[in-house]
Amino acid sequence: MPELPEVETVRRGLAARVAGRRVAGVQVHHPRAVRRHLPGPDDFAARLRGRVLADAHRRGKYLWLPLDDPPADAMIGHLGMSGQLLLPAPGTPPDPHLRVGLSFVDGAPPLWFVDQRTFGGLSVSTWDGTGVPEQIGHIAPDPLDKAFDDEQFVAALRRRRVAVKVALLDQGLISGVGNIYADEALWRAQLHGQRRSDLLTRPAVRRLVDHVRDVLTEAIDAGGTSFDALYVDVNGDSGWYERELHVYGREGEPCDRCGAPIRREPFANRSSFSCPRCQPRPRLPRASVGGRQPAR
């Protein structure tokens, strides 16, 4: 599940091995993979052909590769749930989930966008070389970005009136955090995800941000050591998951802090994992947040 650390691992691989290469050809095998490129697959291919992919940037879970010679625009990538950007060694068998392939003029390994579930995608967006490309302008800075302002985030979160986990997953408020790292950060901060954002104290939110940053940083370090340069295991059985996760996917196992069995609860059509003792549920069931009261 690519969240910020997995995407950062991919970015580093692209920066090291793709930057500077000139695109020879583009094959779009599945139009859905370029659905965010509104002019369509042919236009997508035409805008890349002959251009140089220069460098690799990231904000949150989005990647972009500036297009050079001449410098203008950028190719944007999002891995969604199951996307991979791969540089297959010669002789690698074709992948059944190959959606887009880029070949390069120097005969270097092609760049494959492989995506089983096609939640991710590629596109070309206008970019003037400053800030972020137009298409991802609505994405907030991530907490590892110099542009991220802790106090501004603390204030913005407390202005909202939502479950704190909803705020952590809102990419317009703070980017890069997904379901797994949200649960891990909340466990570290000893907060239940349904705590209301507007009722948290400033110091509590500051602590939470620090935990988010720690979790992401530690995950990048682990990803860097246990994954190949460009391969992120979408099945989630990387070393990091086994070794470091405290709550996610650990229902029934003892809390590493207090020993209570980890609980799993439904959350917005998915699951949340937490410690029932370290992270007590808020007393009032979400007041006006979350809509419907139970029928009576």
Place this chain on the structure above:
DNA sequence: AAGCTCTCCTGATGGC
């Protein structure tokens, strides 16, 4: 208008 629900997609898994 902020907050919430729904939808996109495929493969693994479990119940009957």
Place this chain on the structure above:
DNA sequence: TGCCATCAGGAGAGCT
């Protein structure tokens, strides 16, 4: 054995 339901989940469209 085989079929169906459920789950995984990022993000944006659309509704209230």
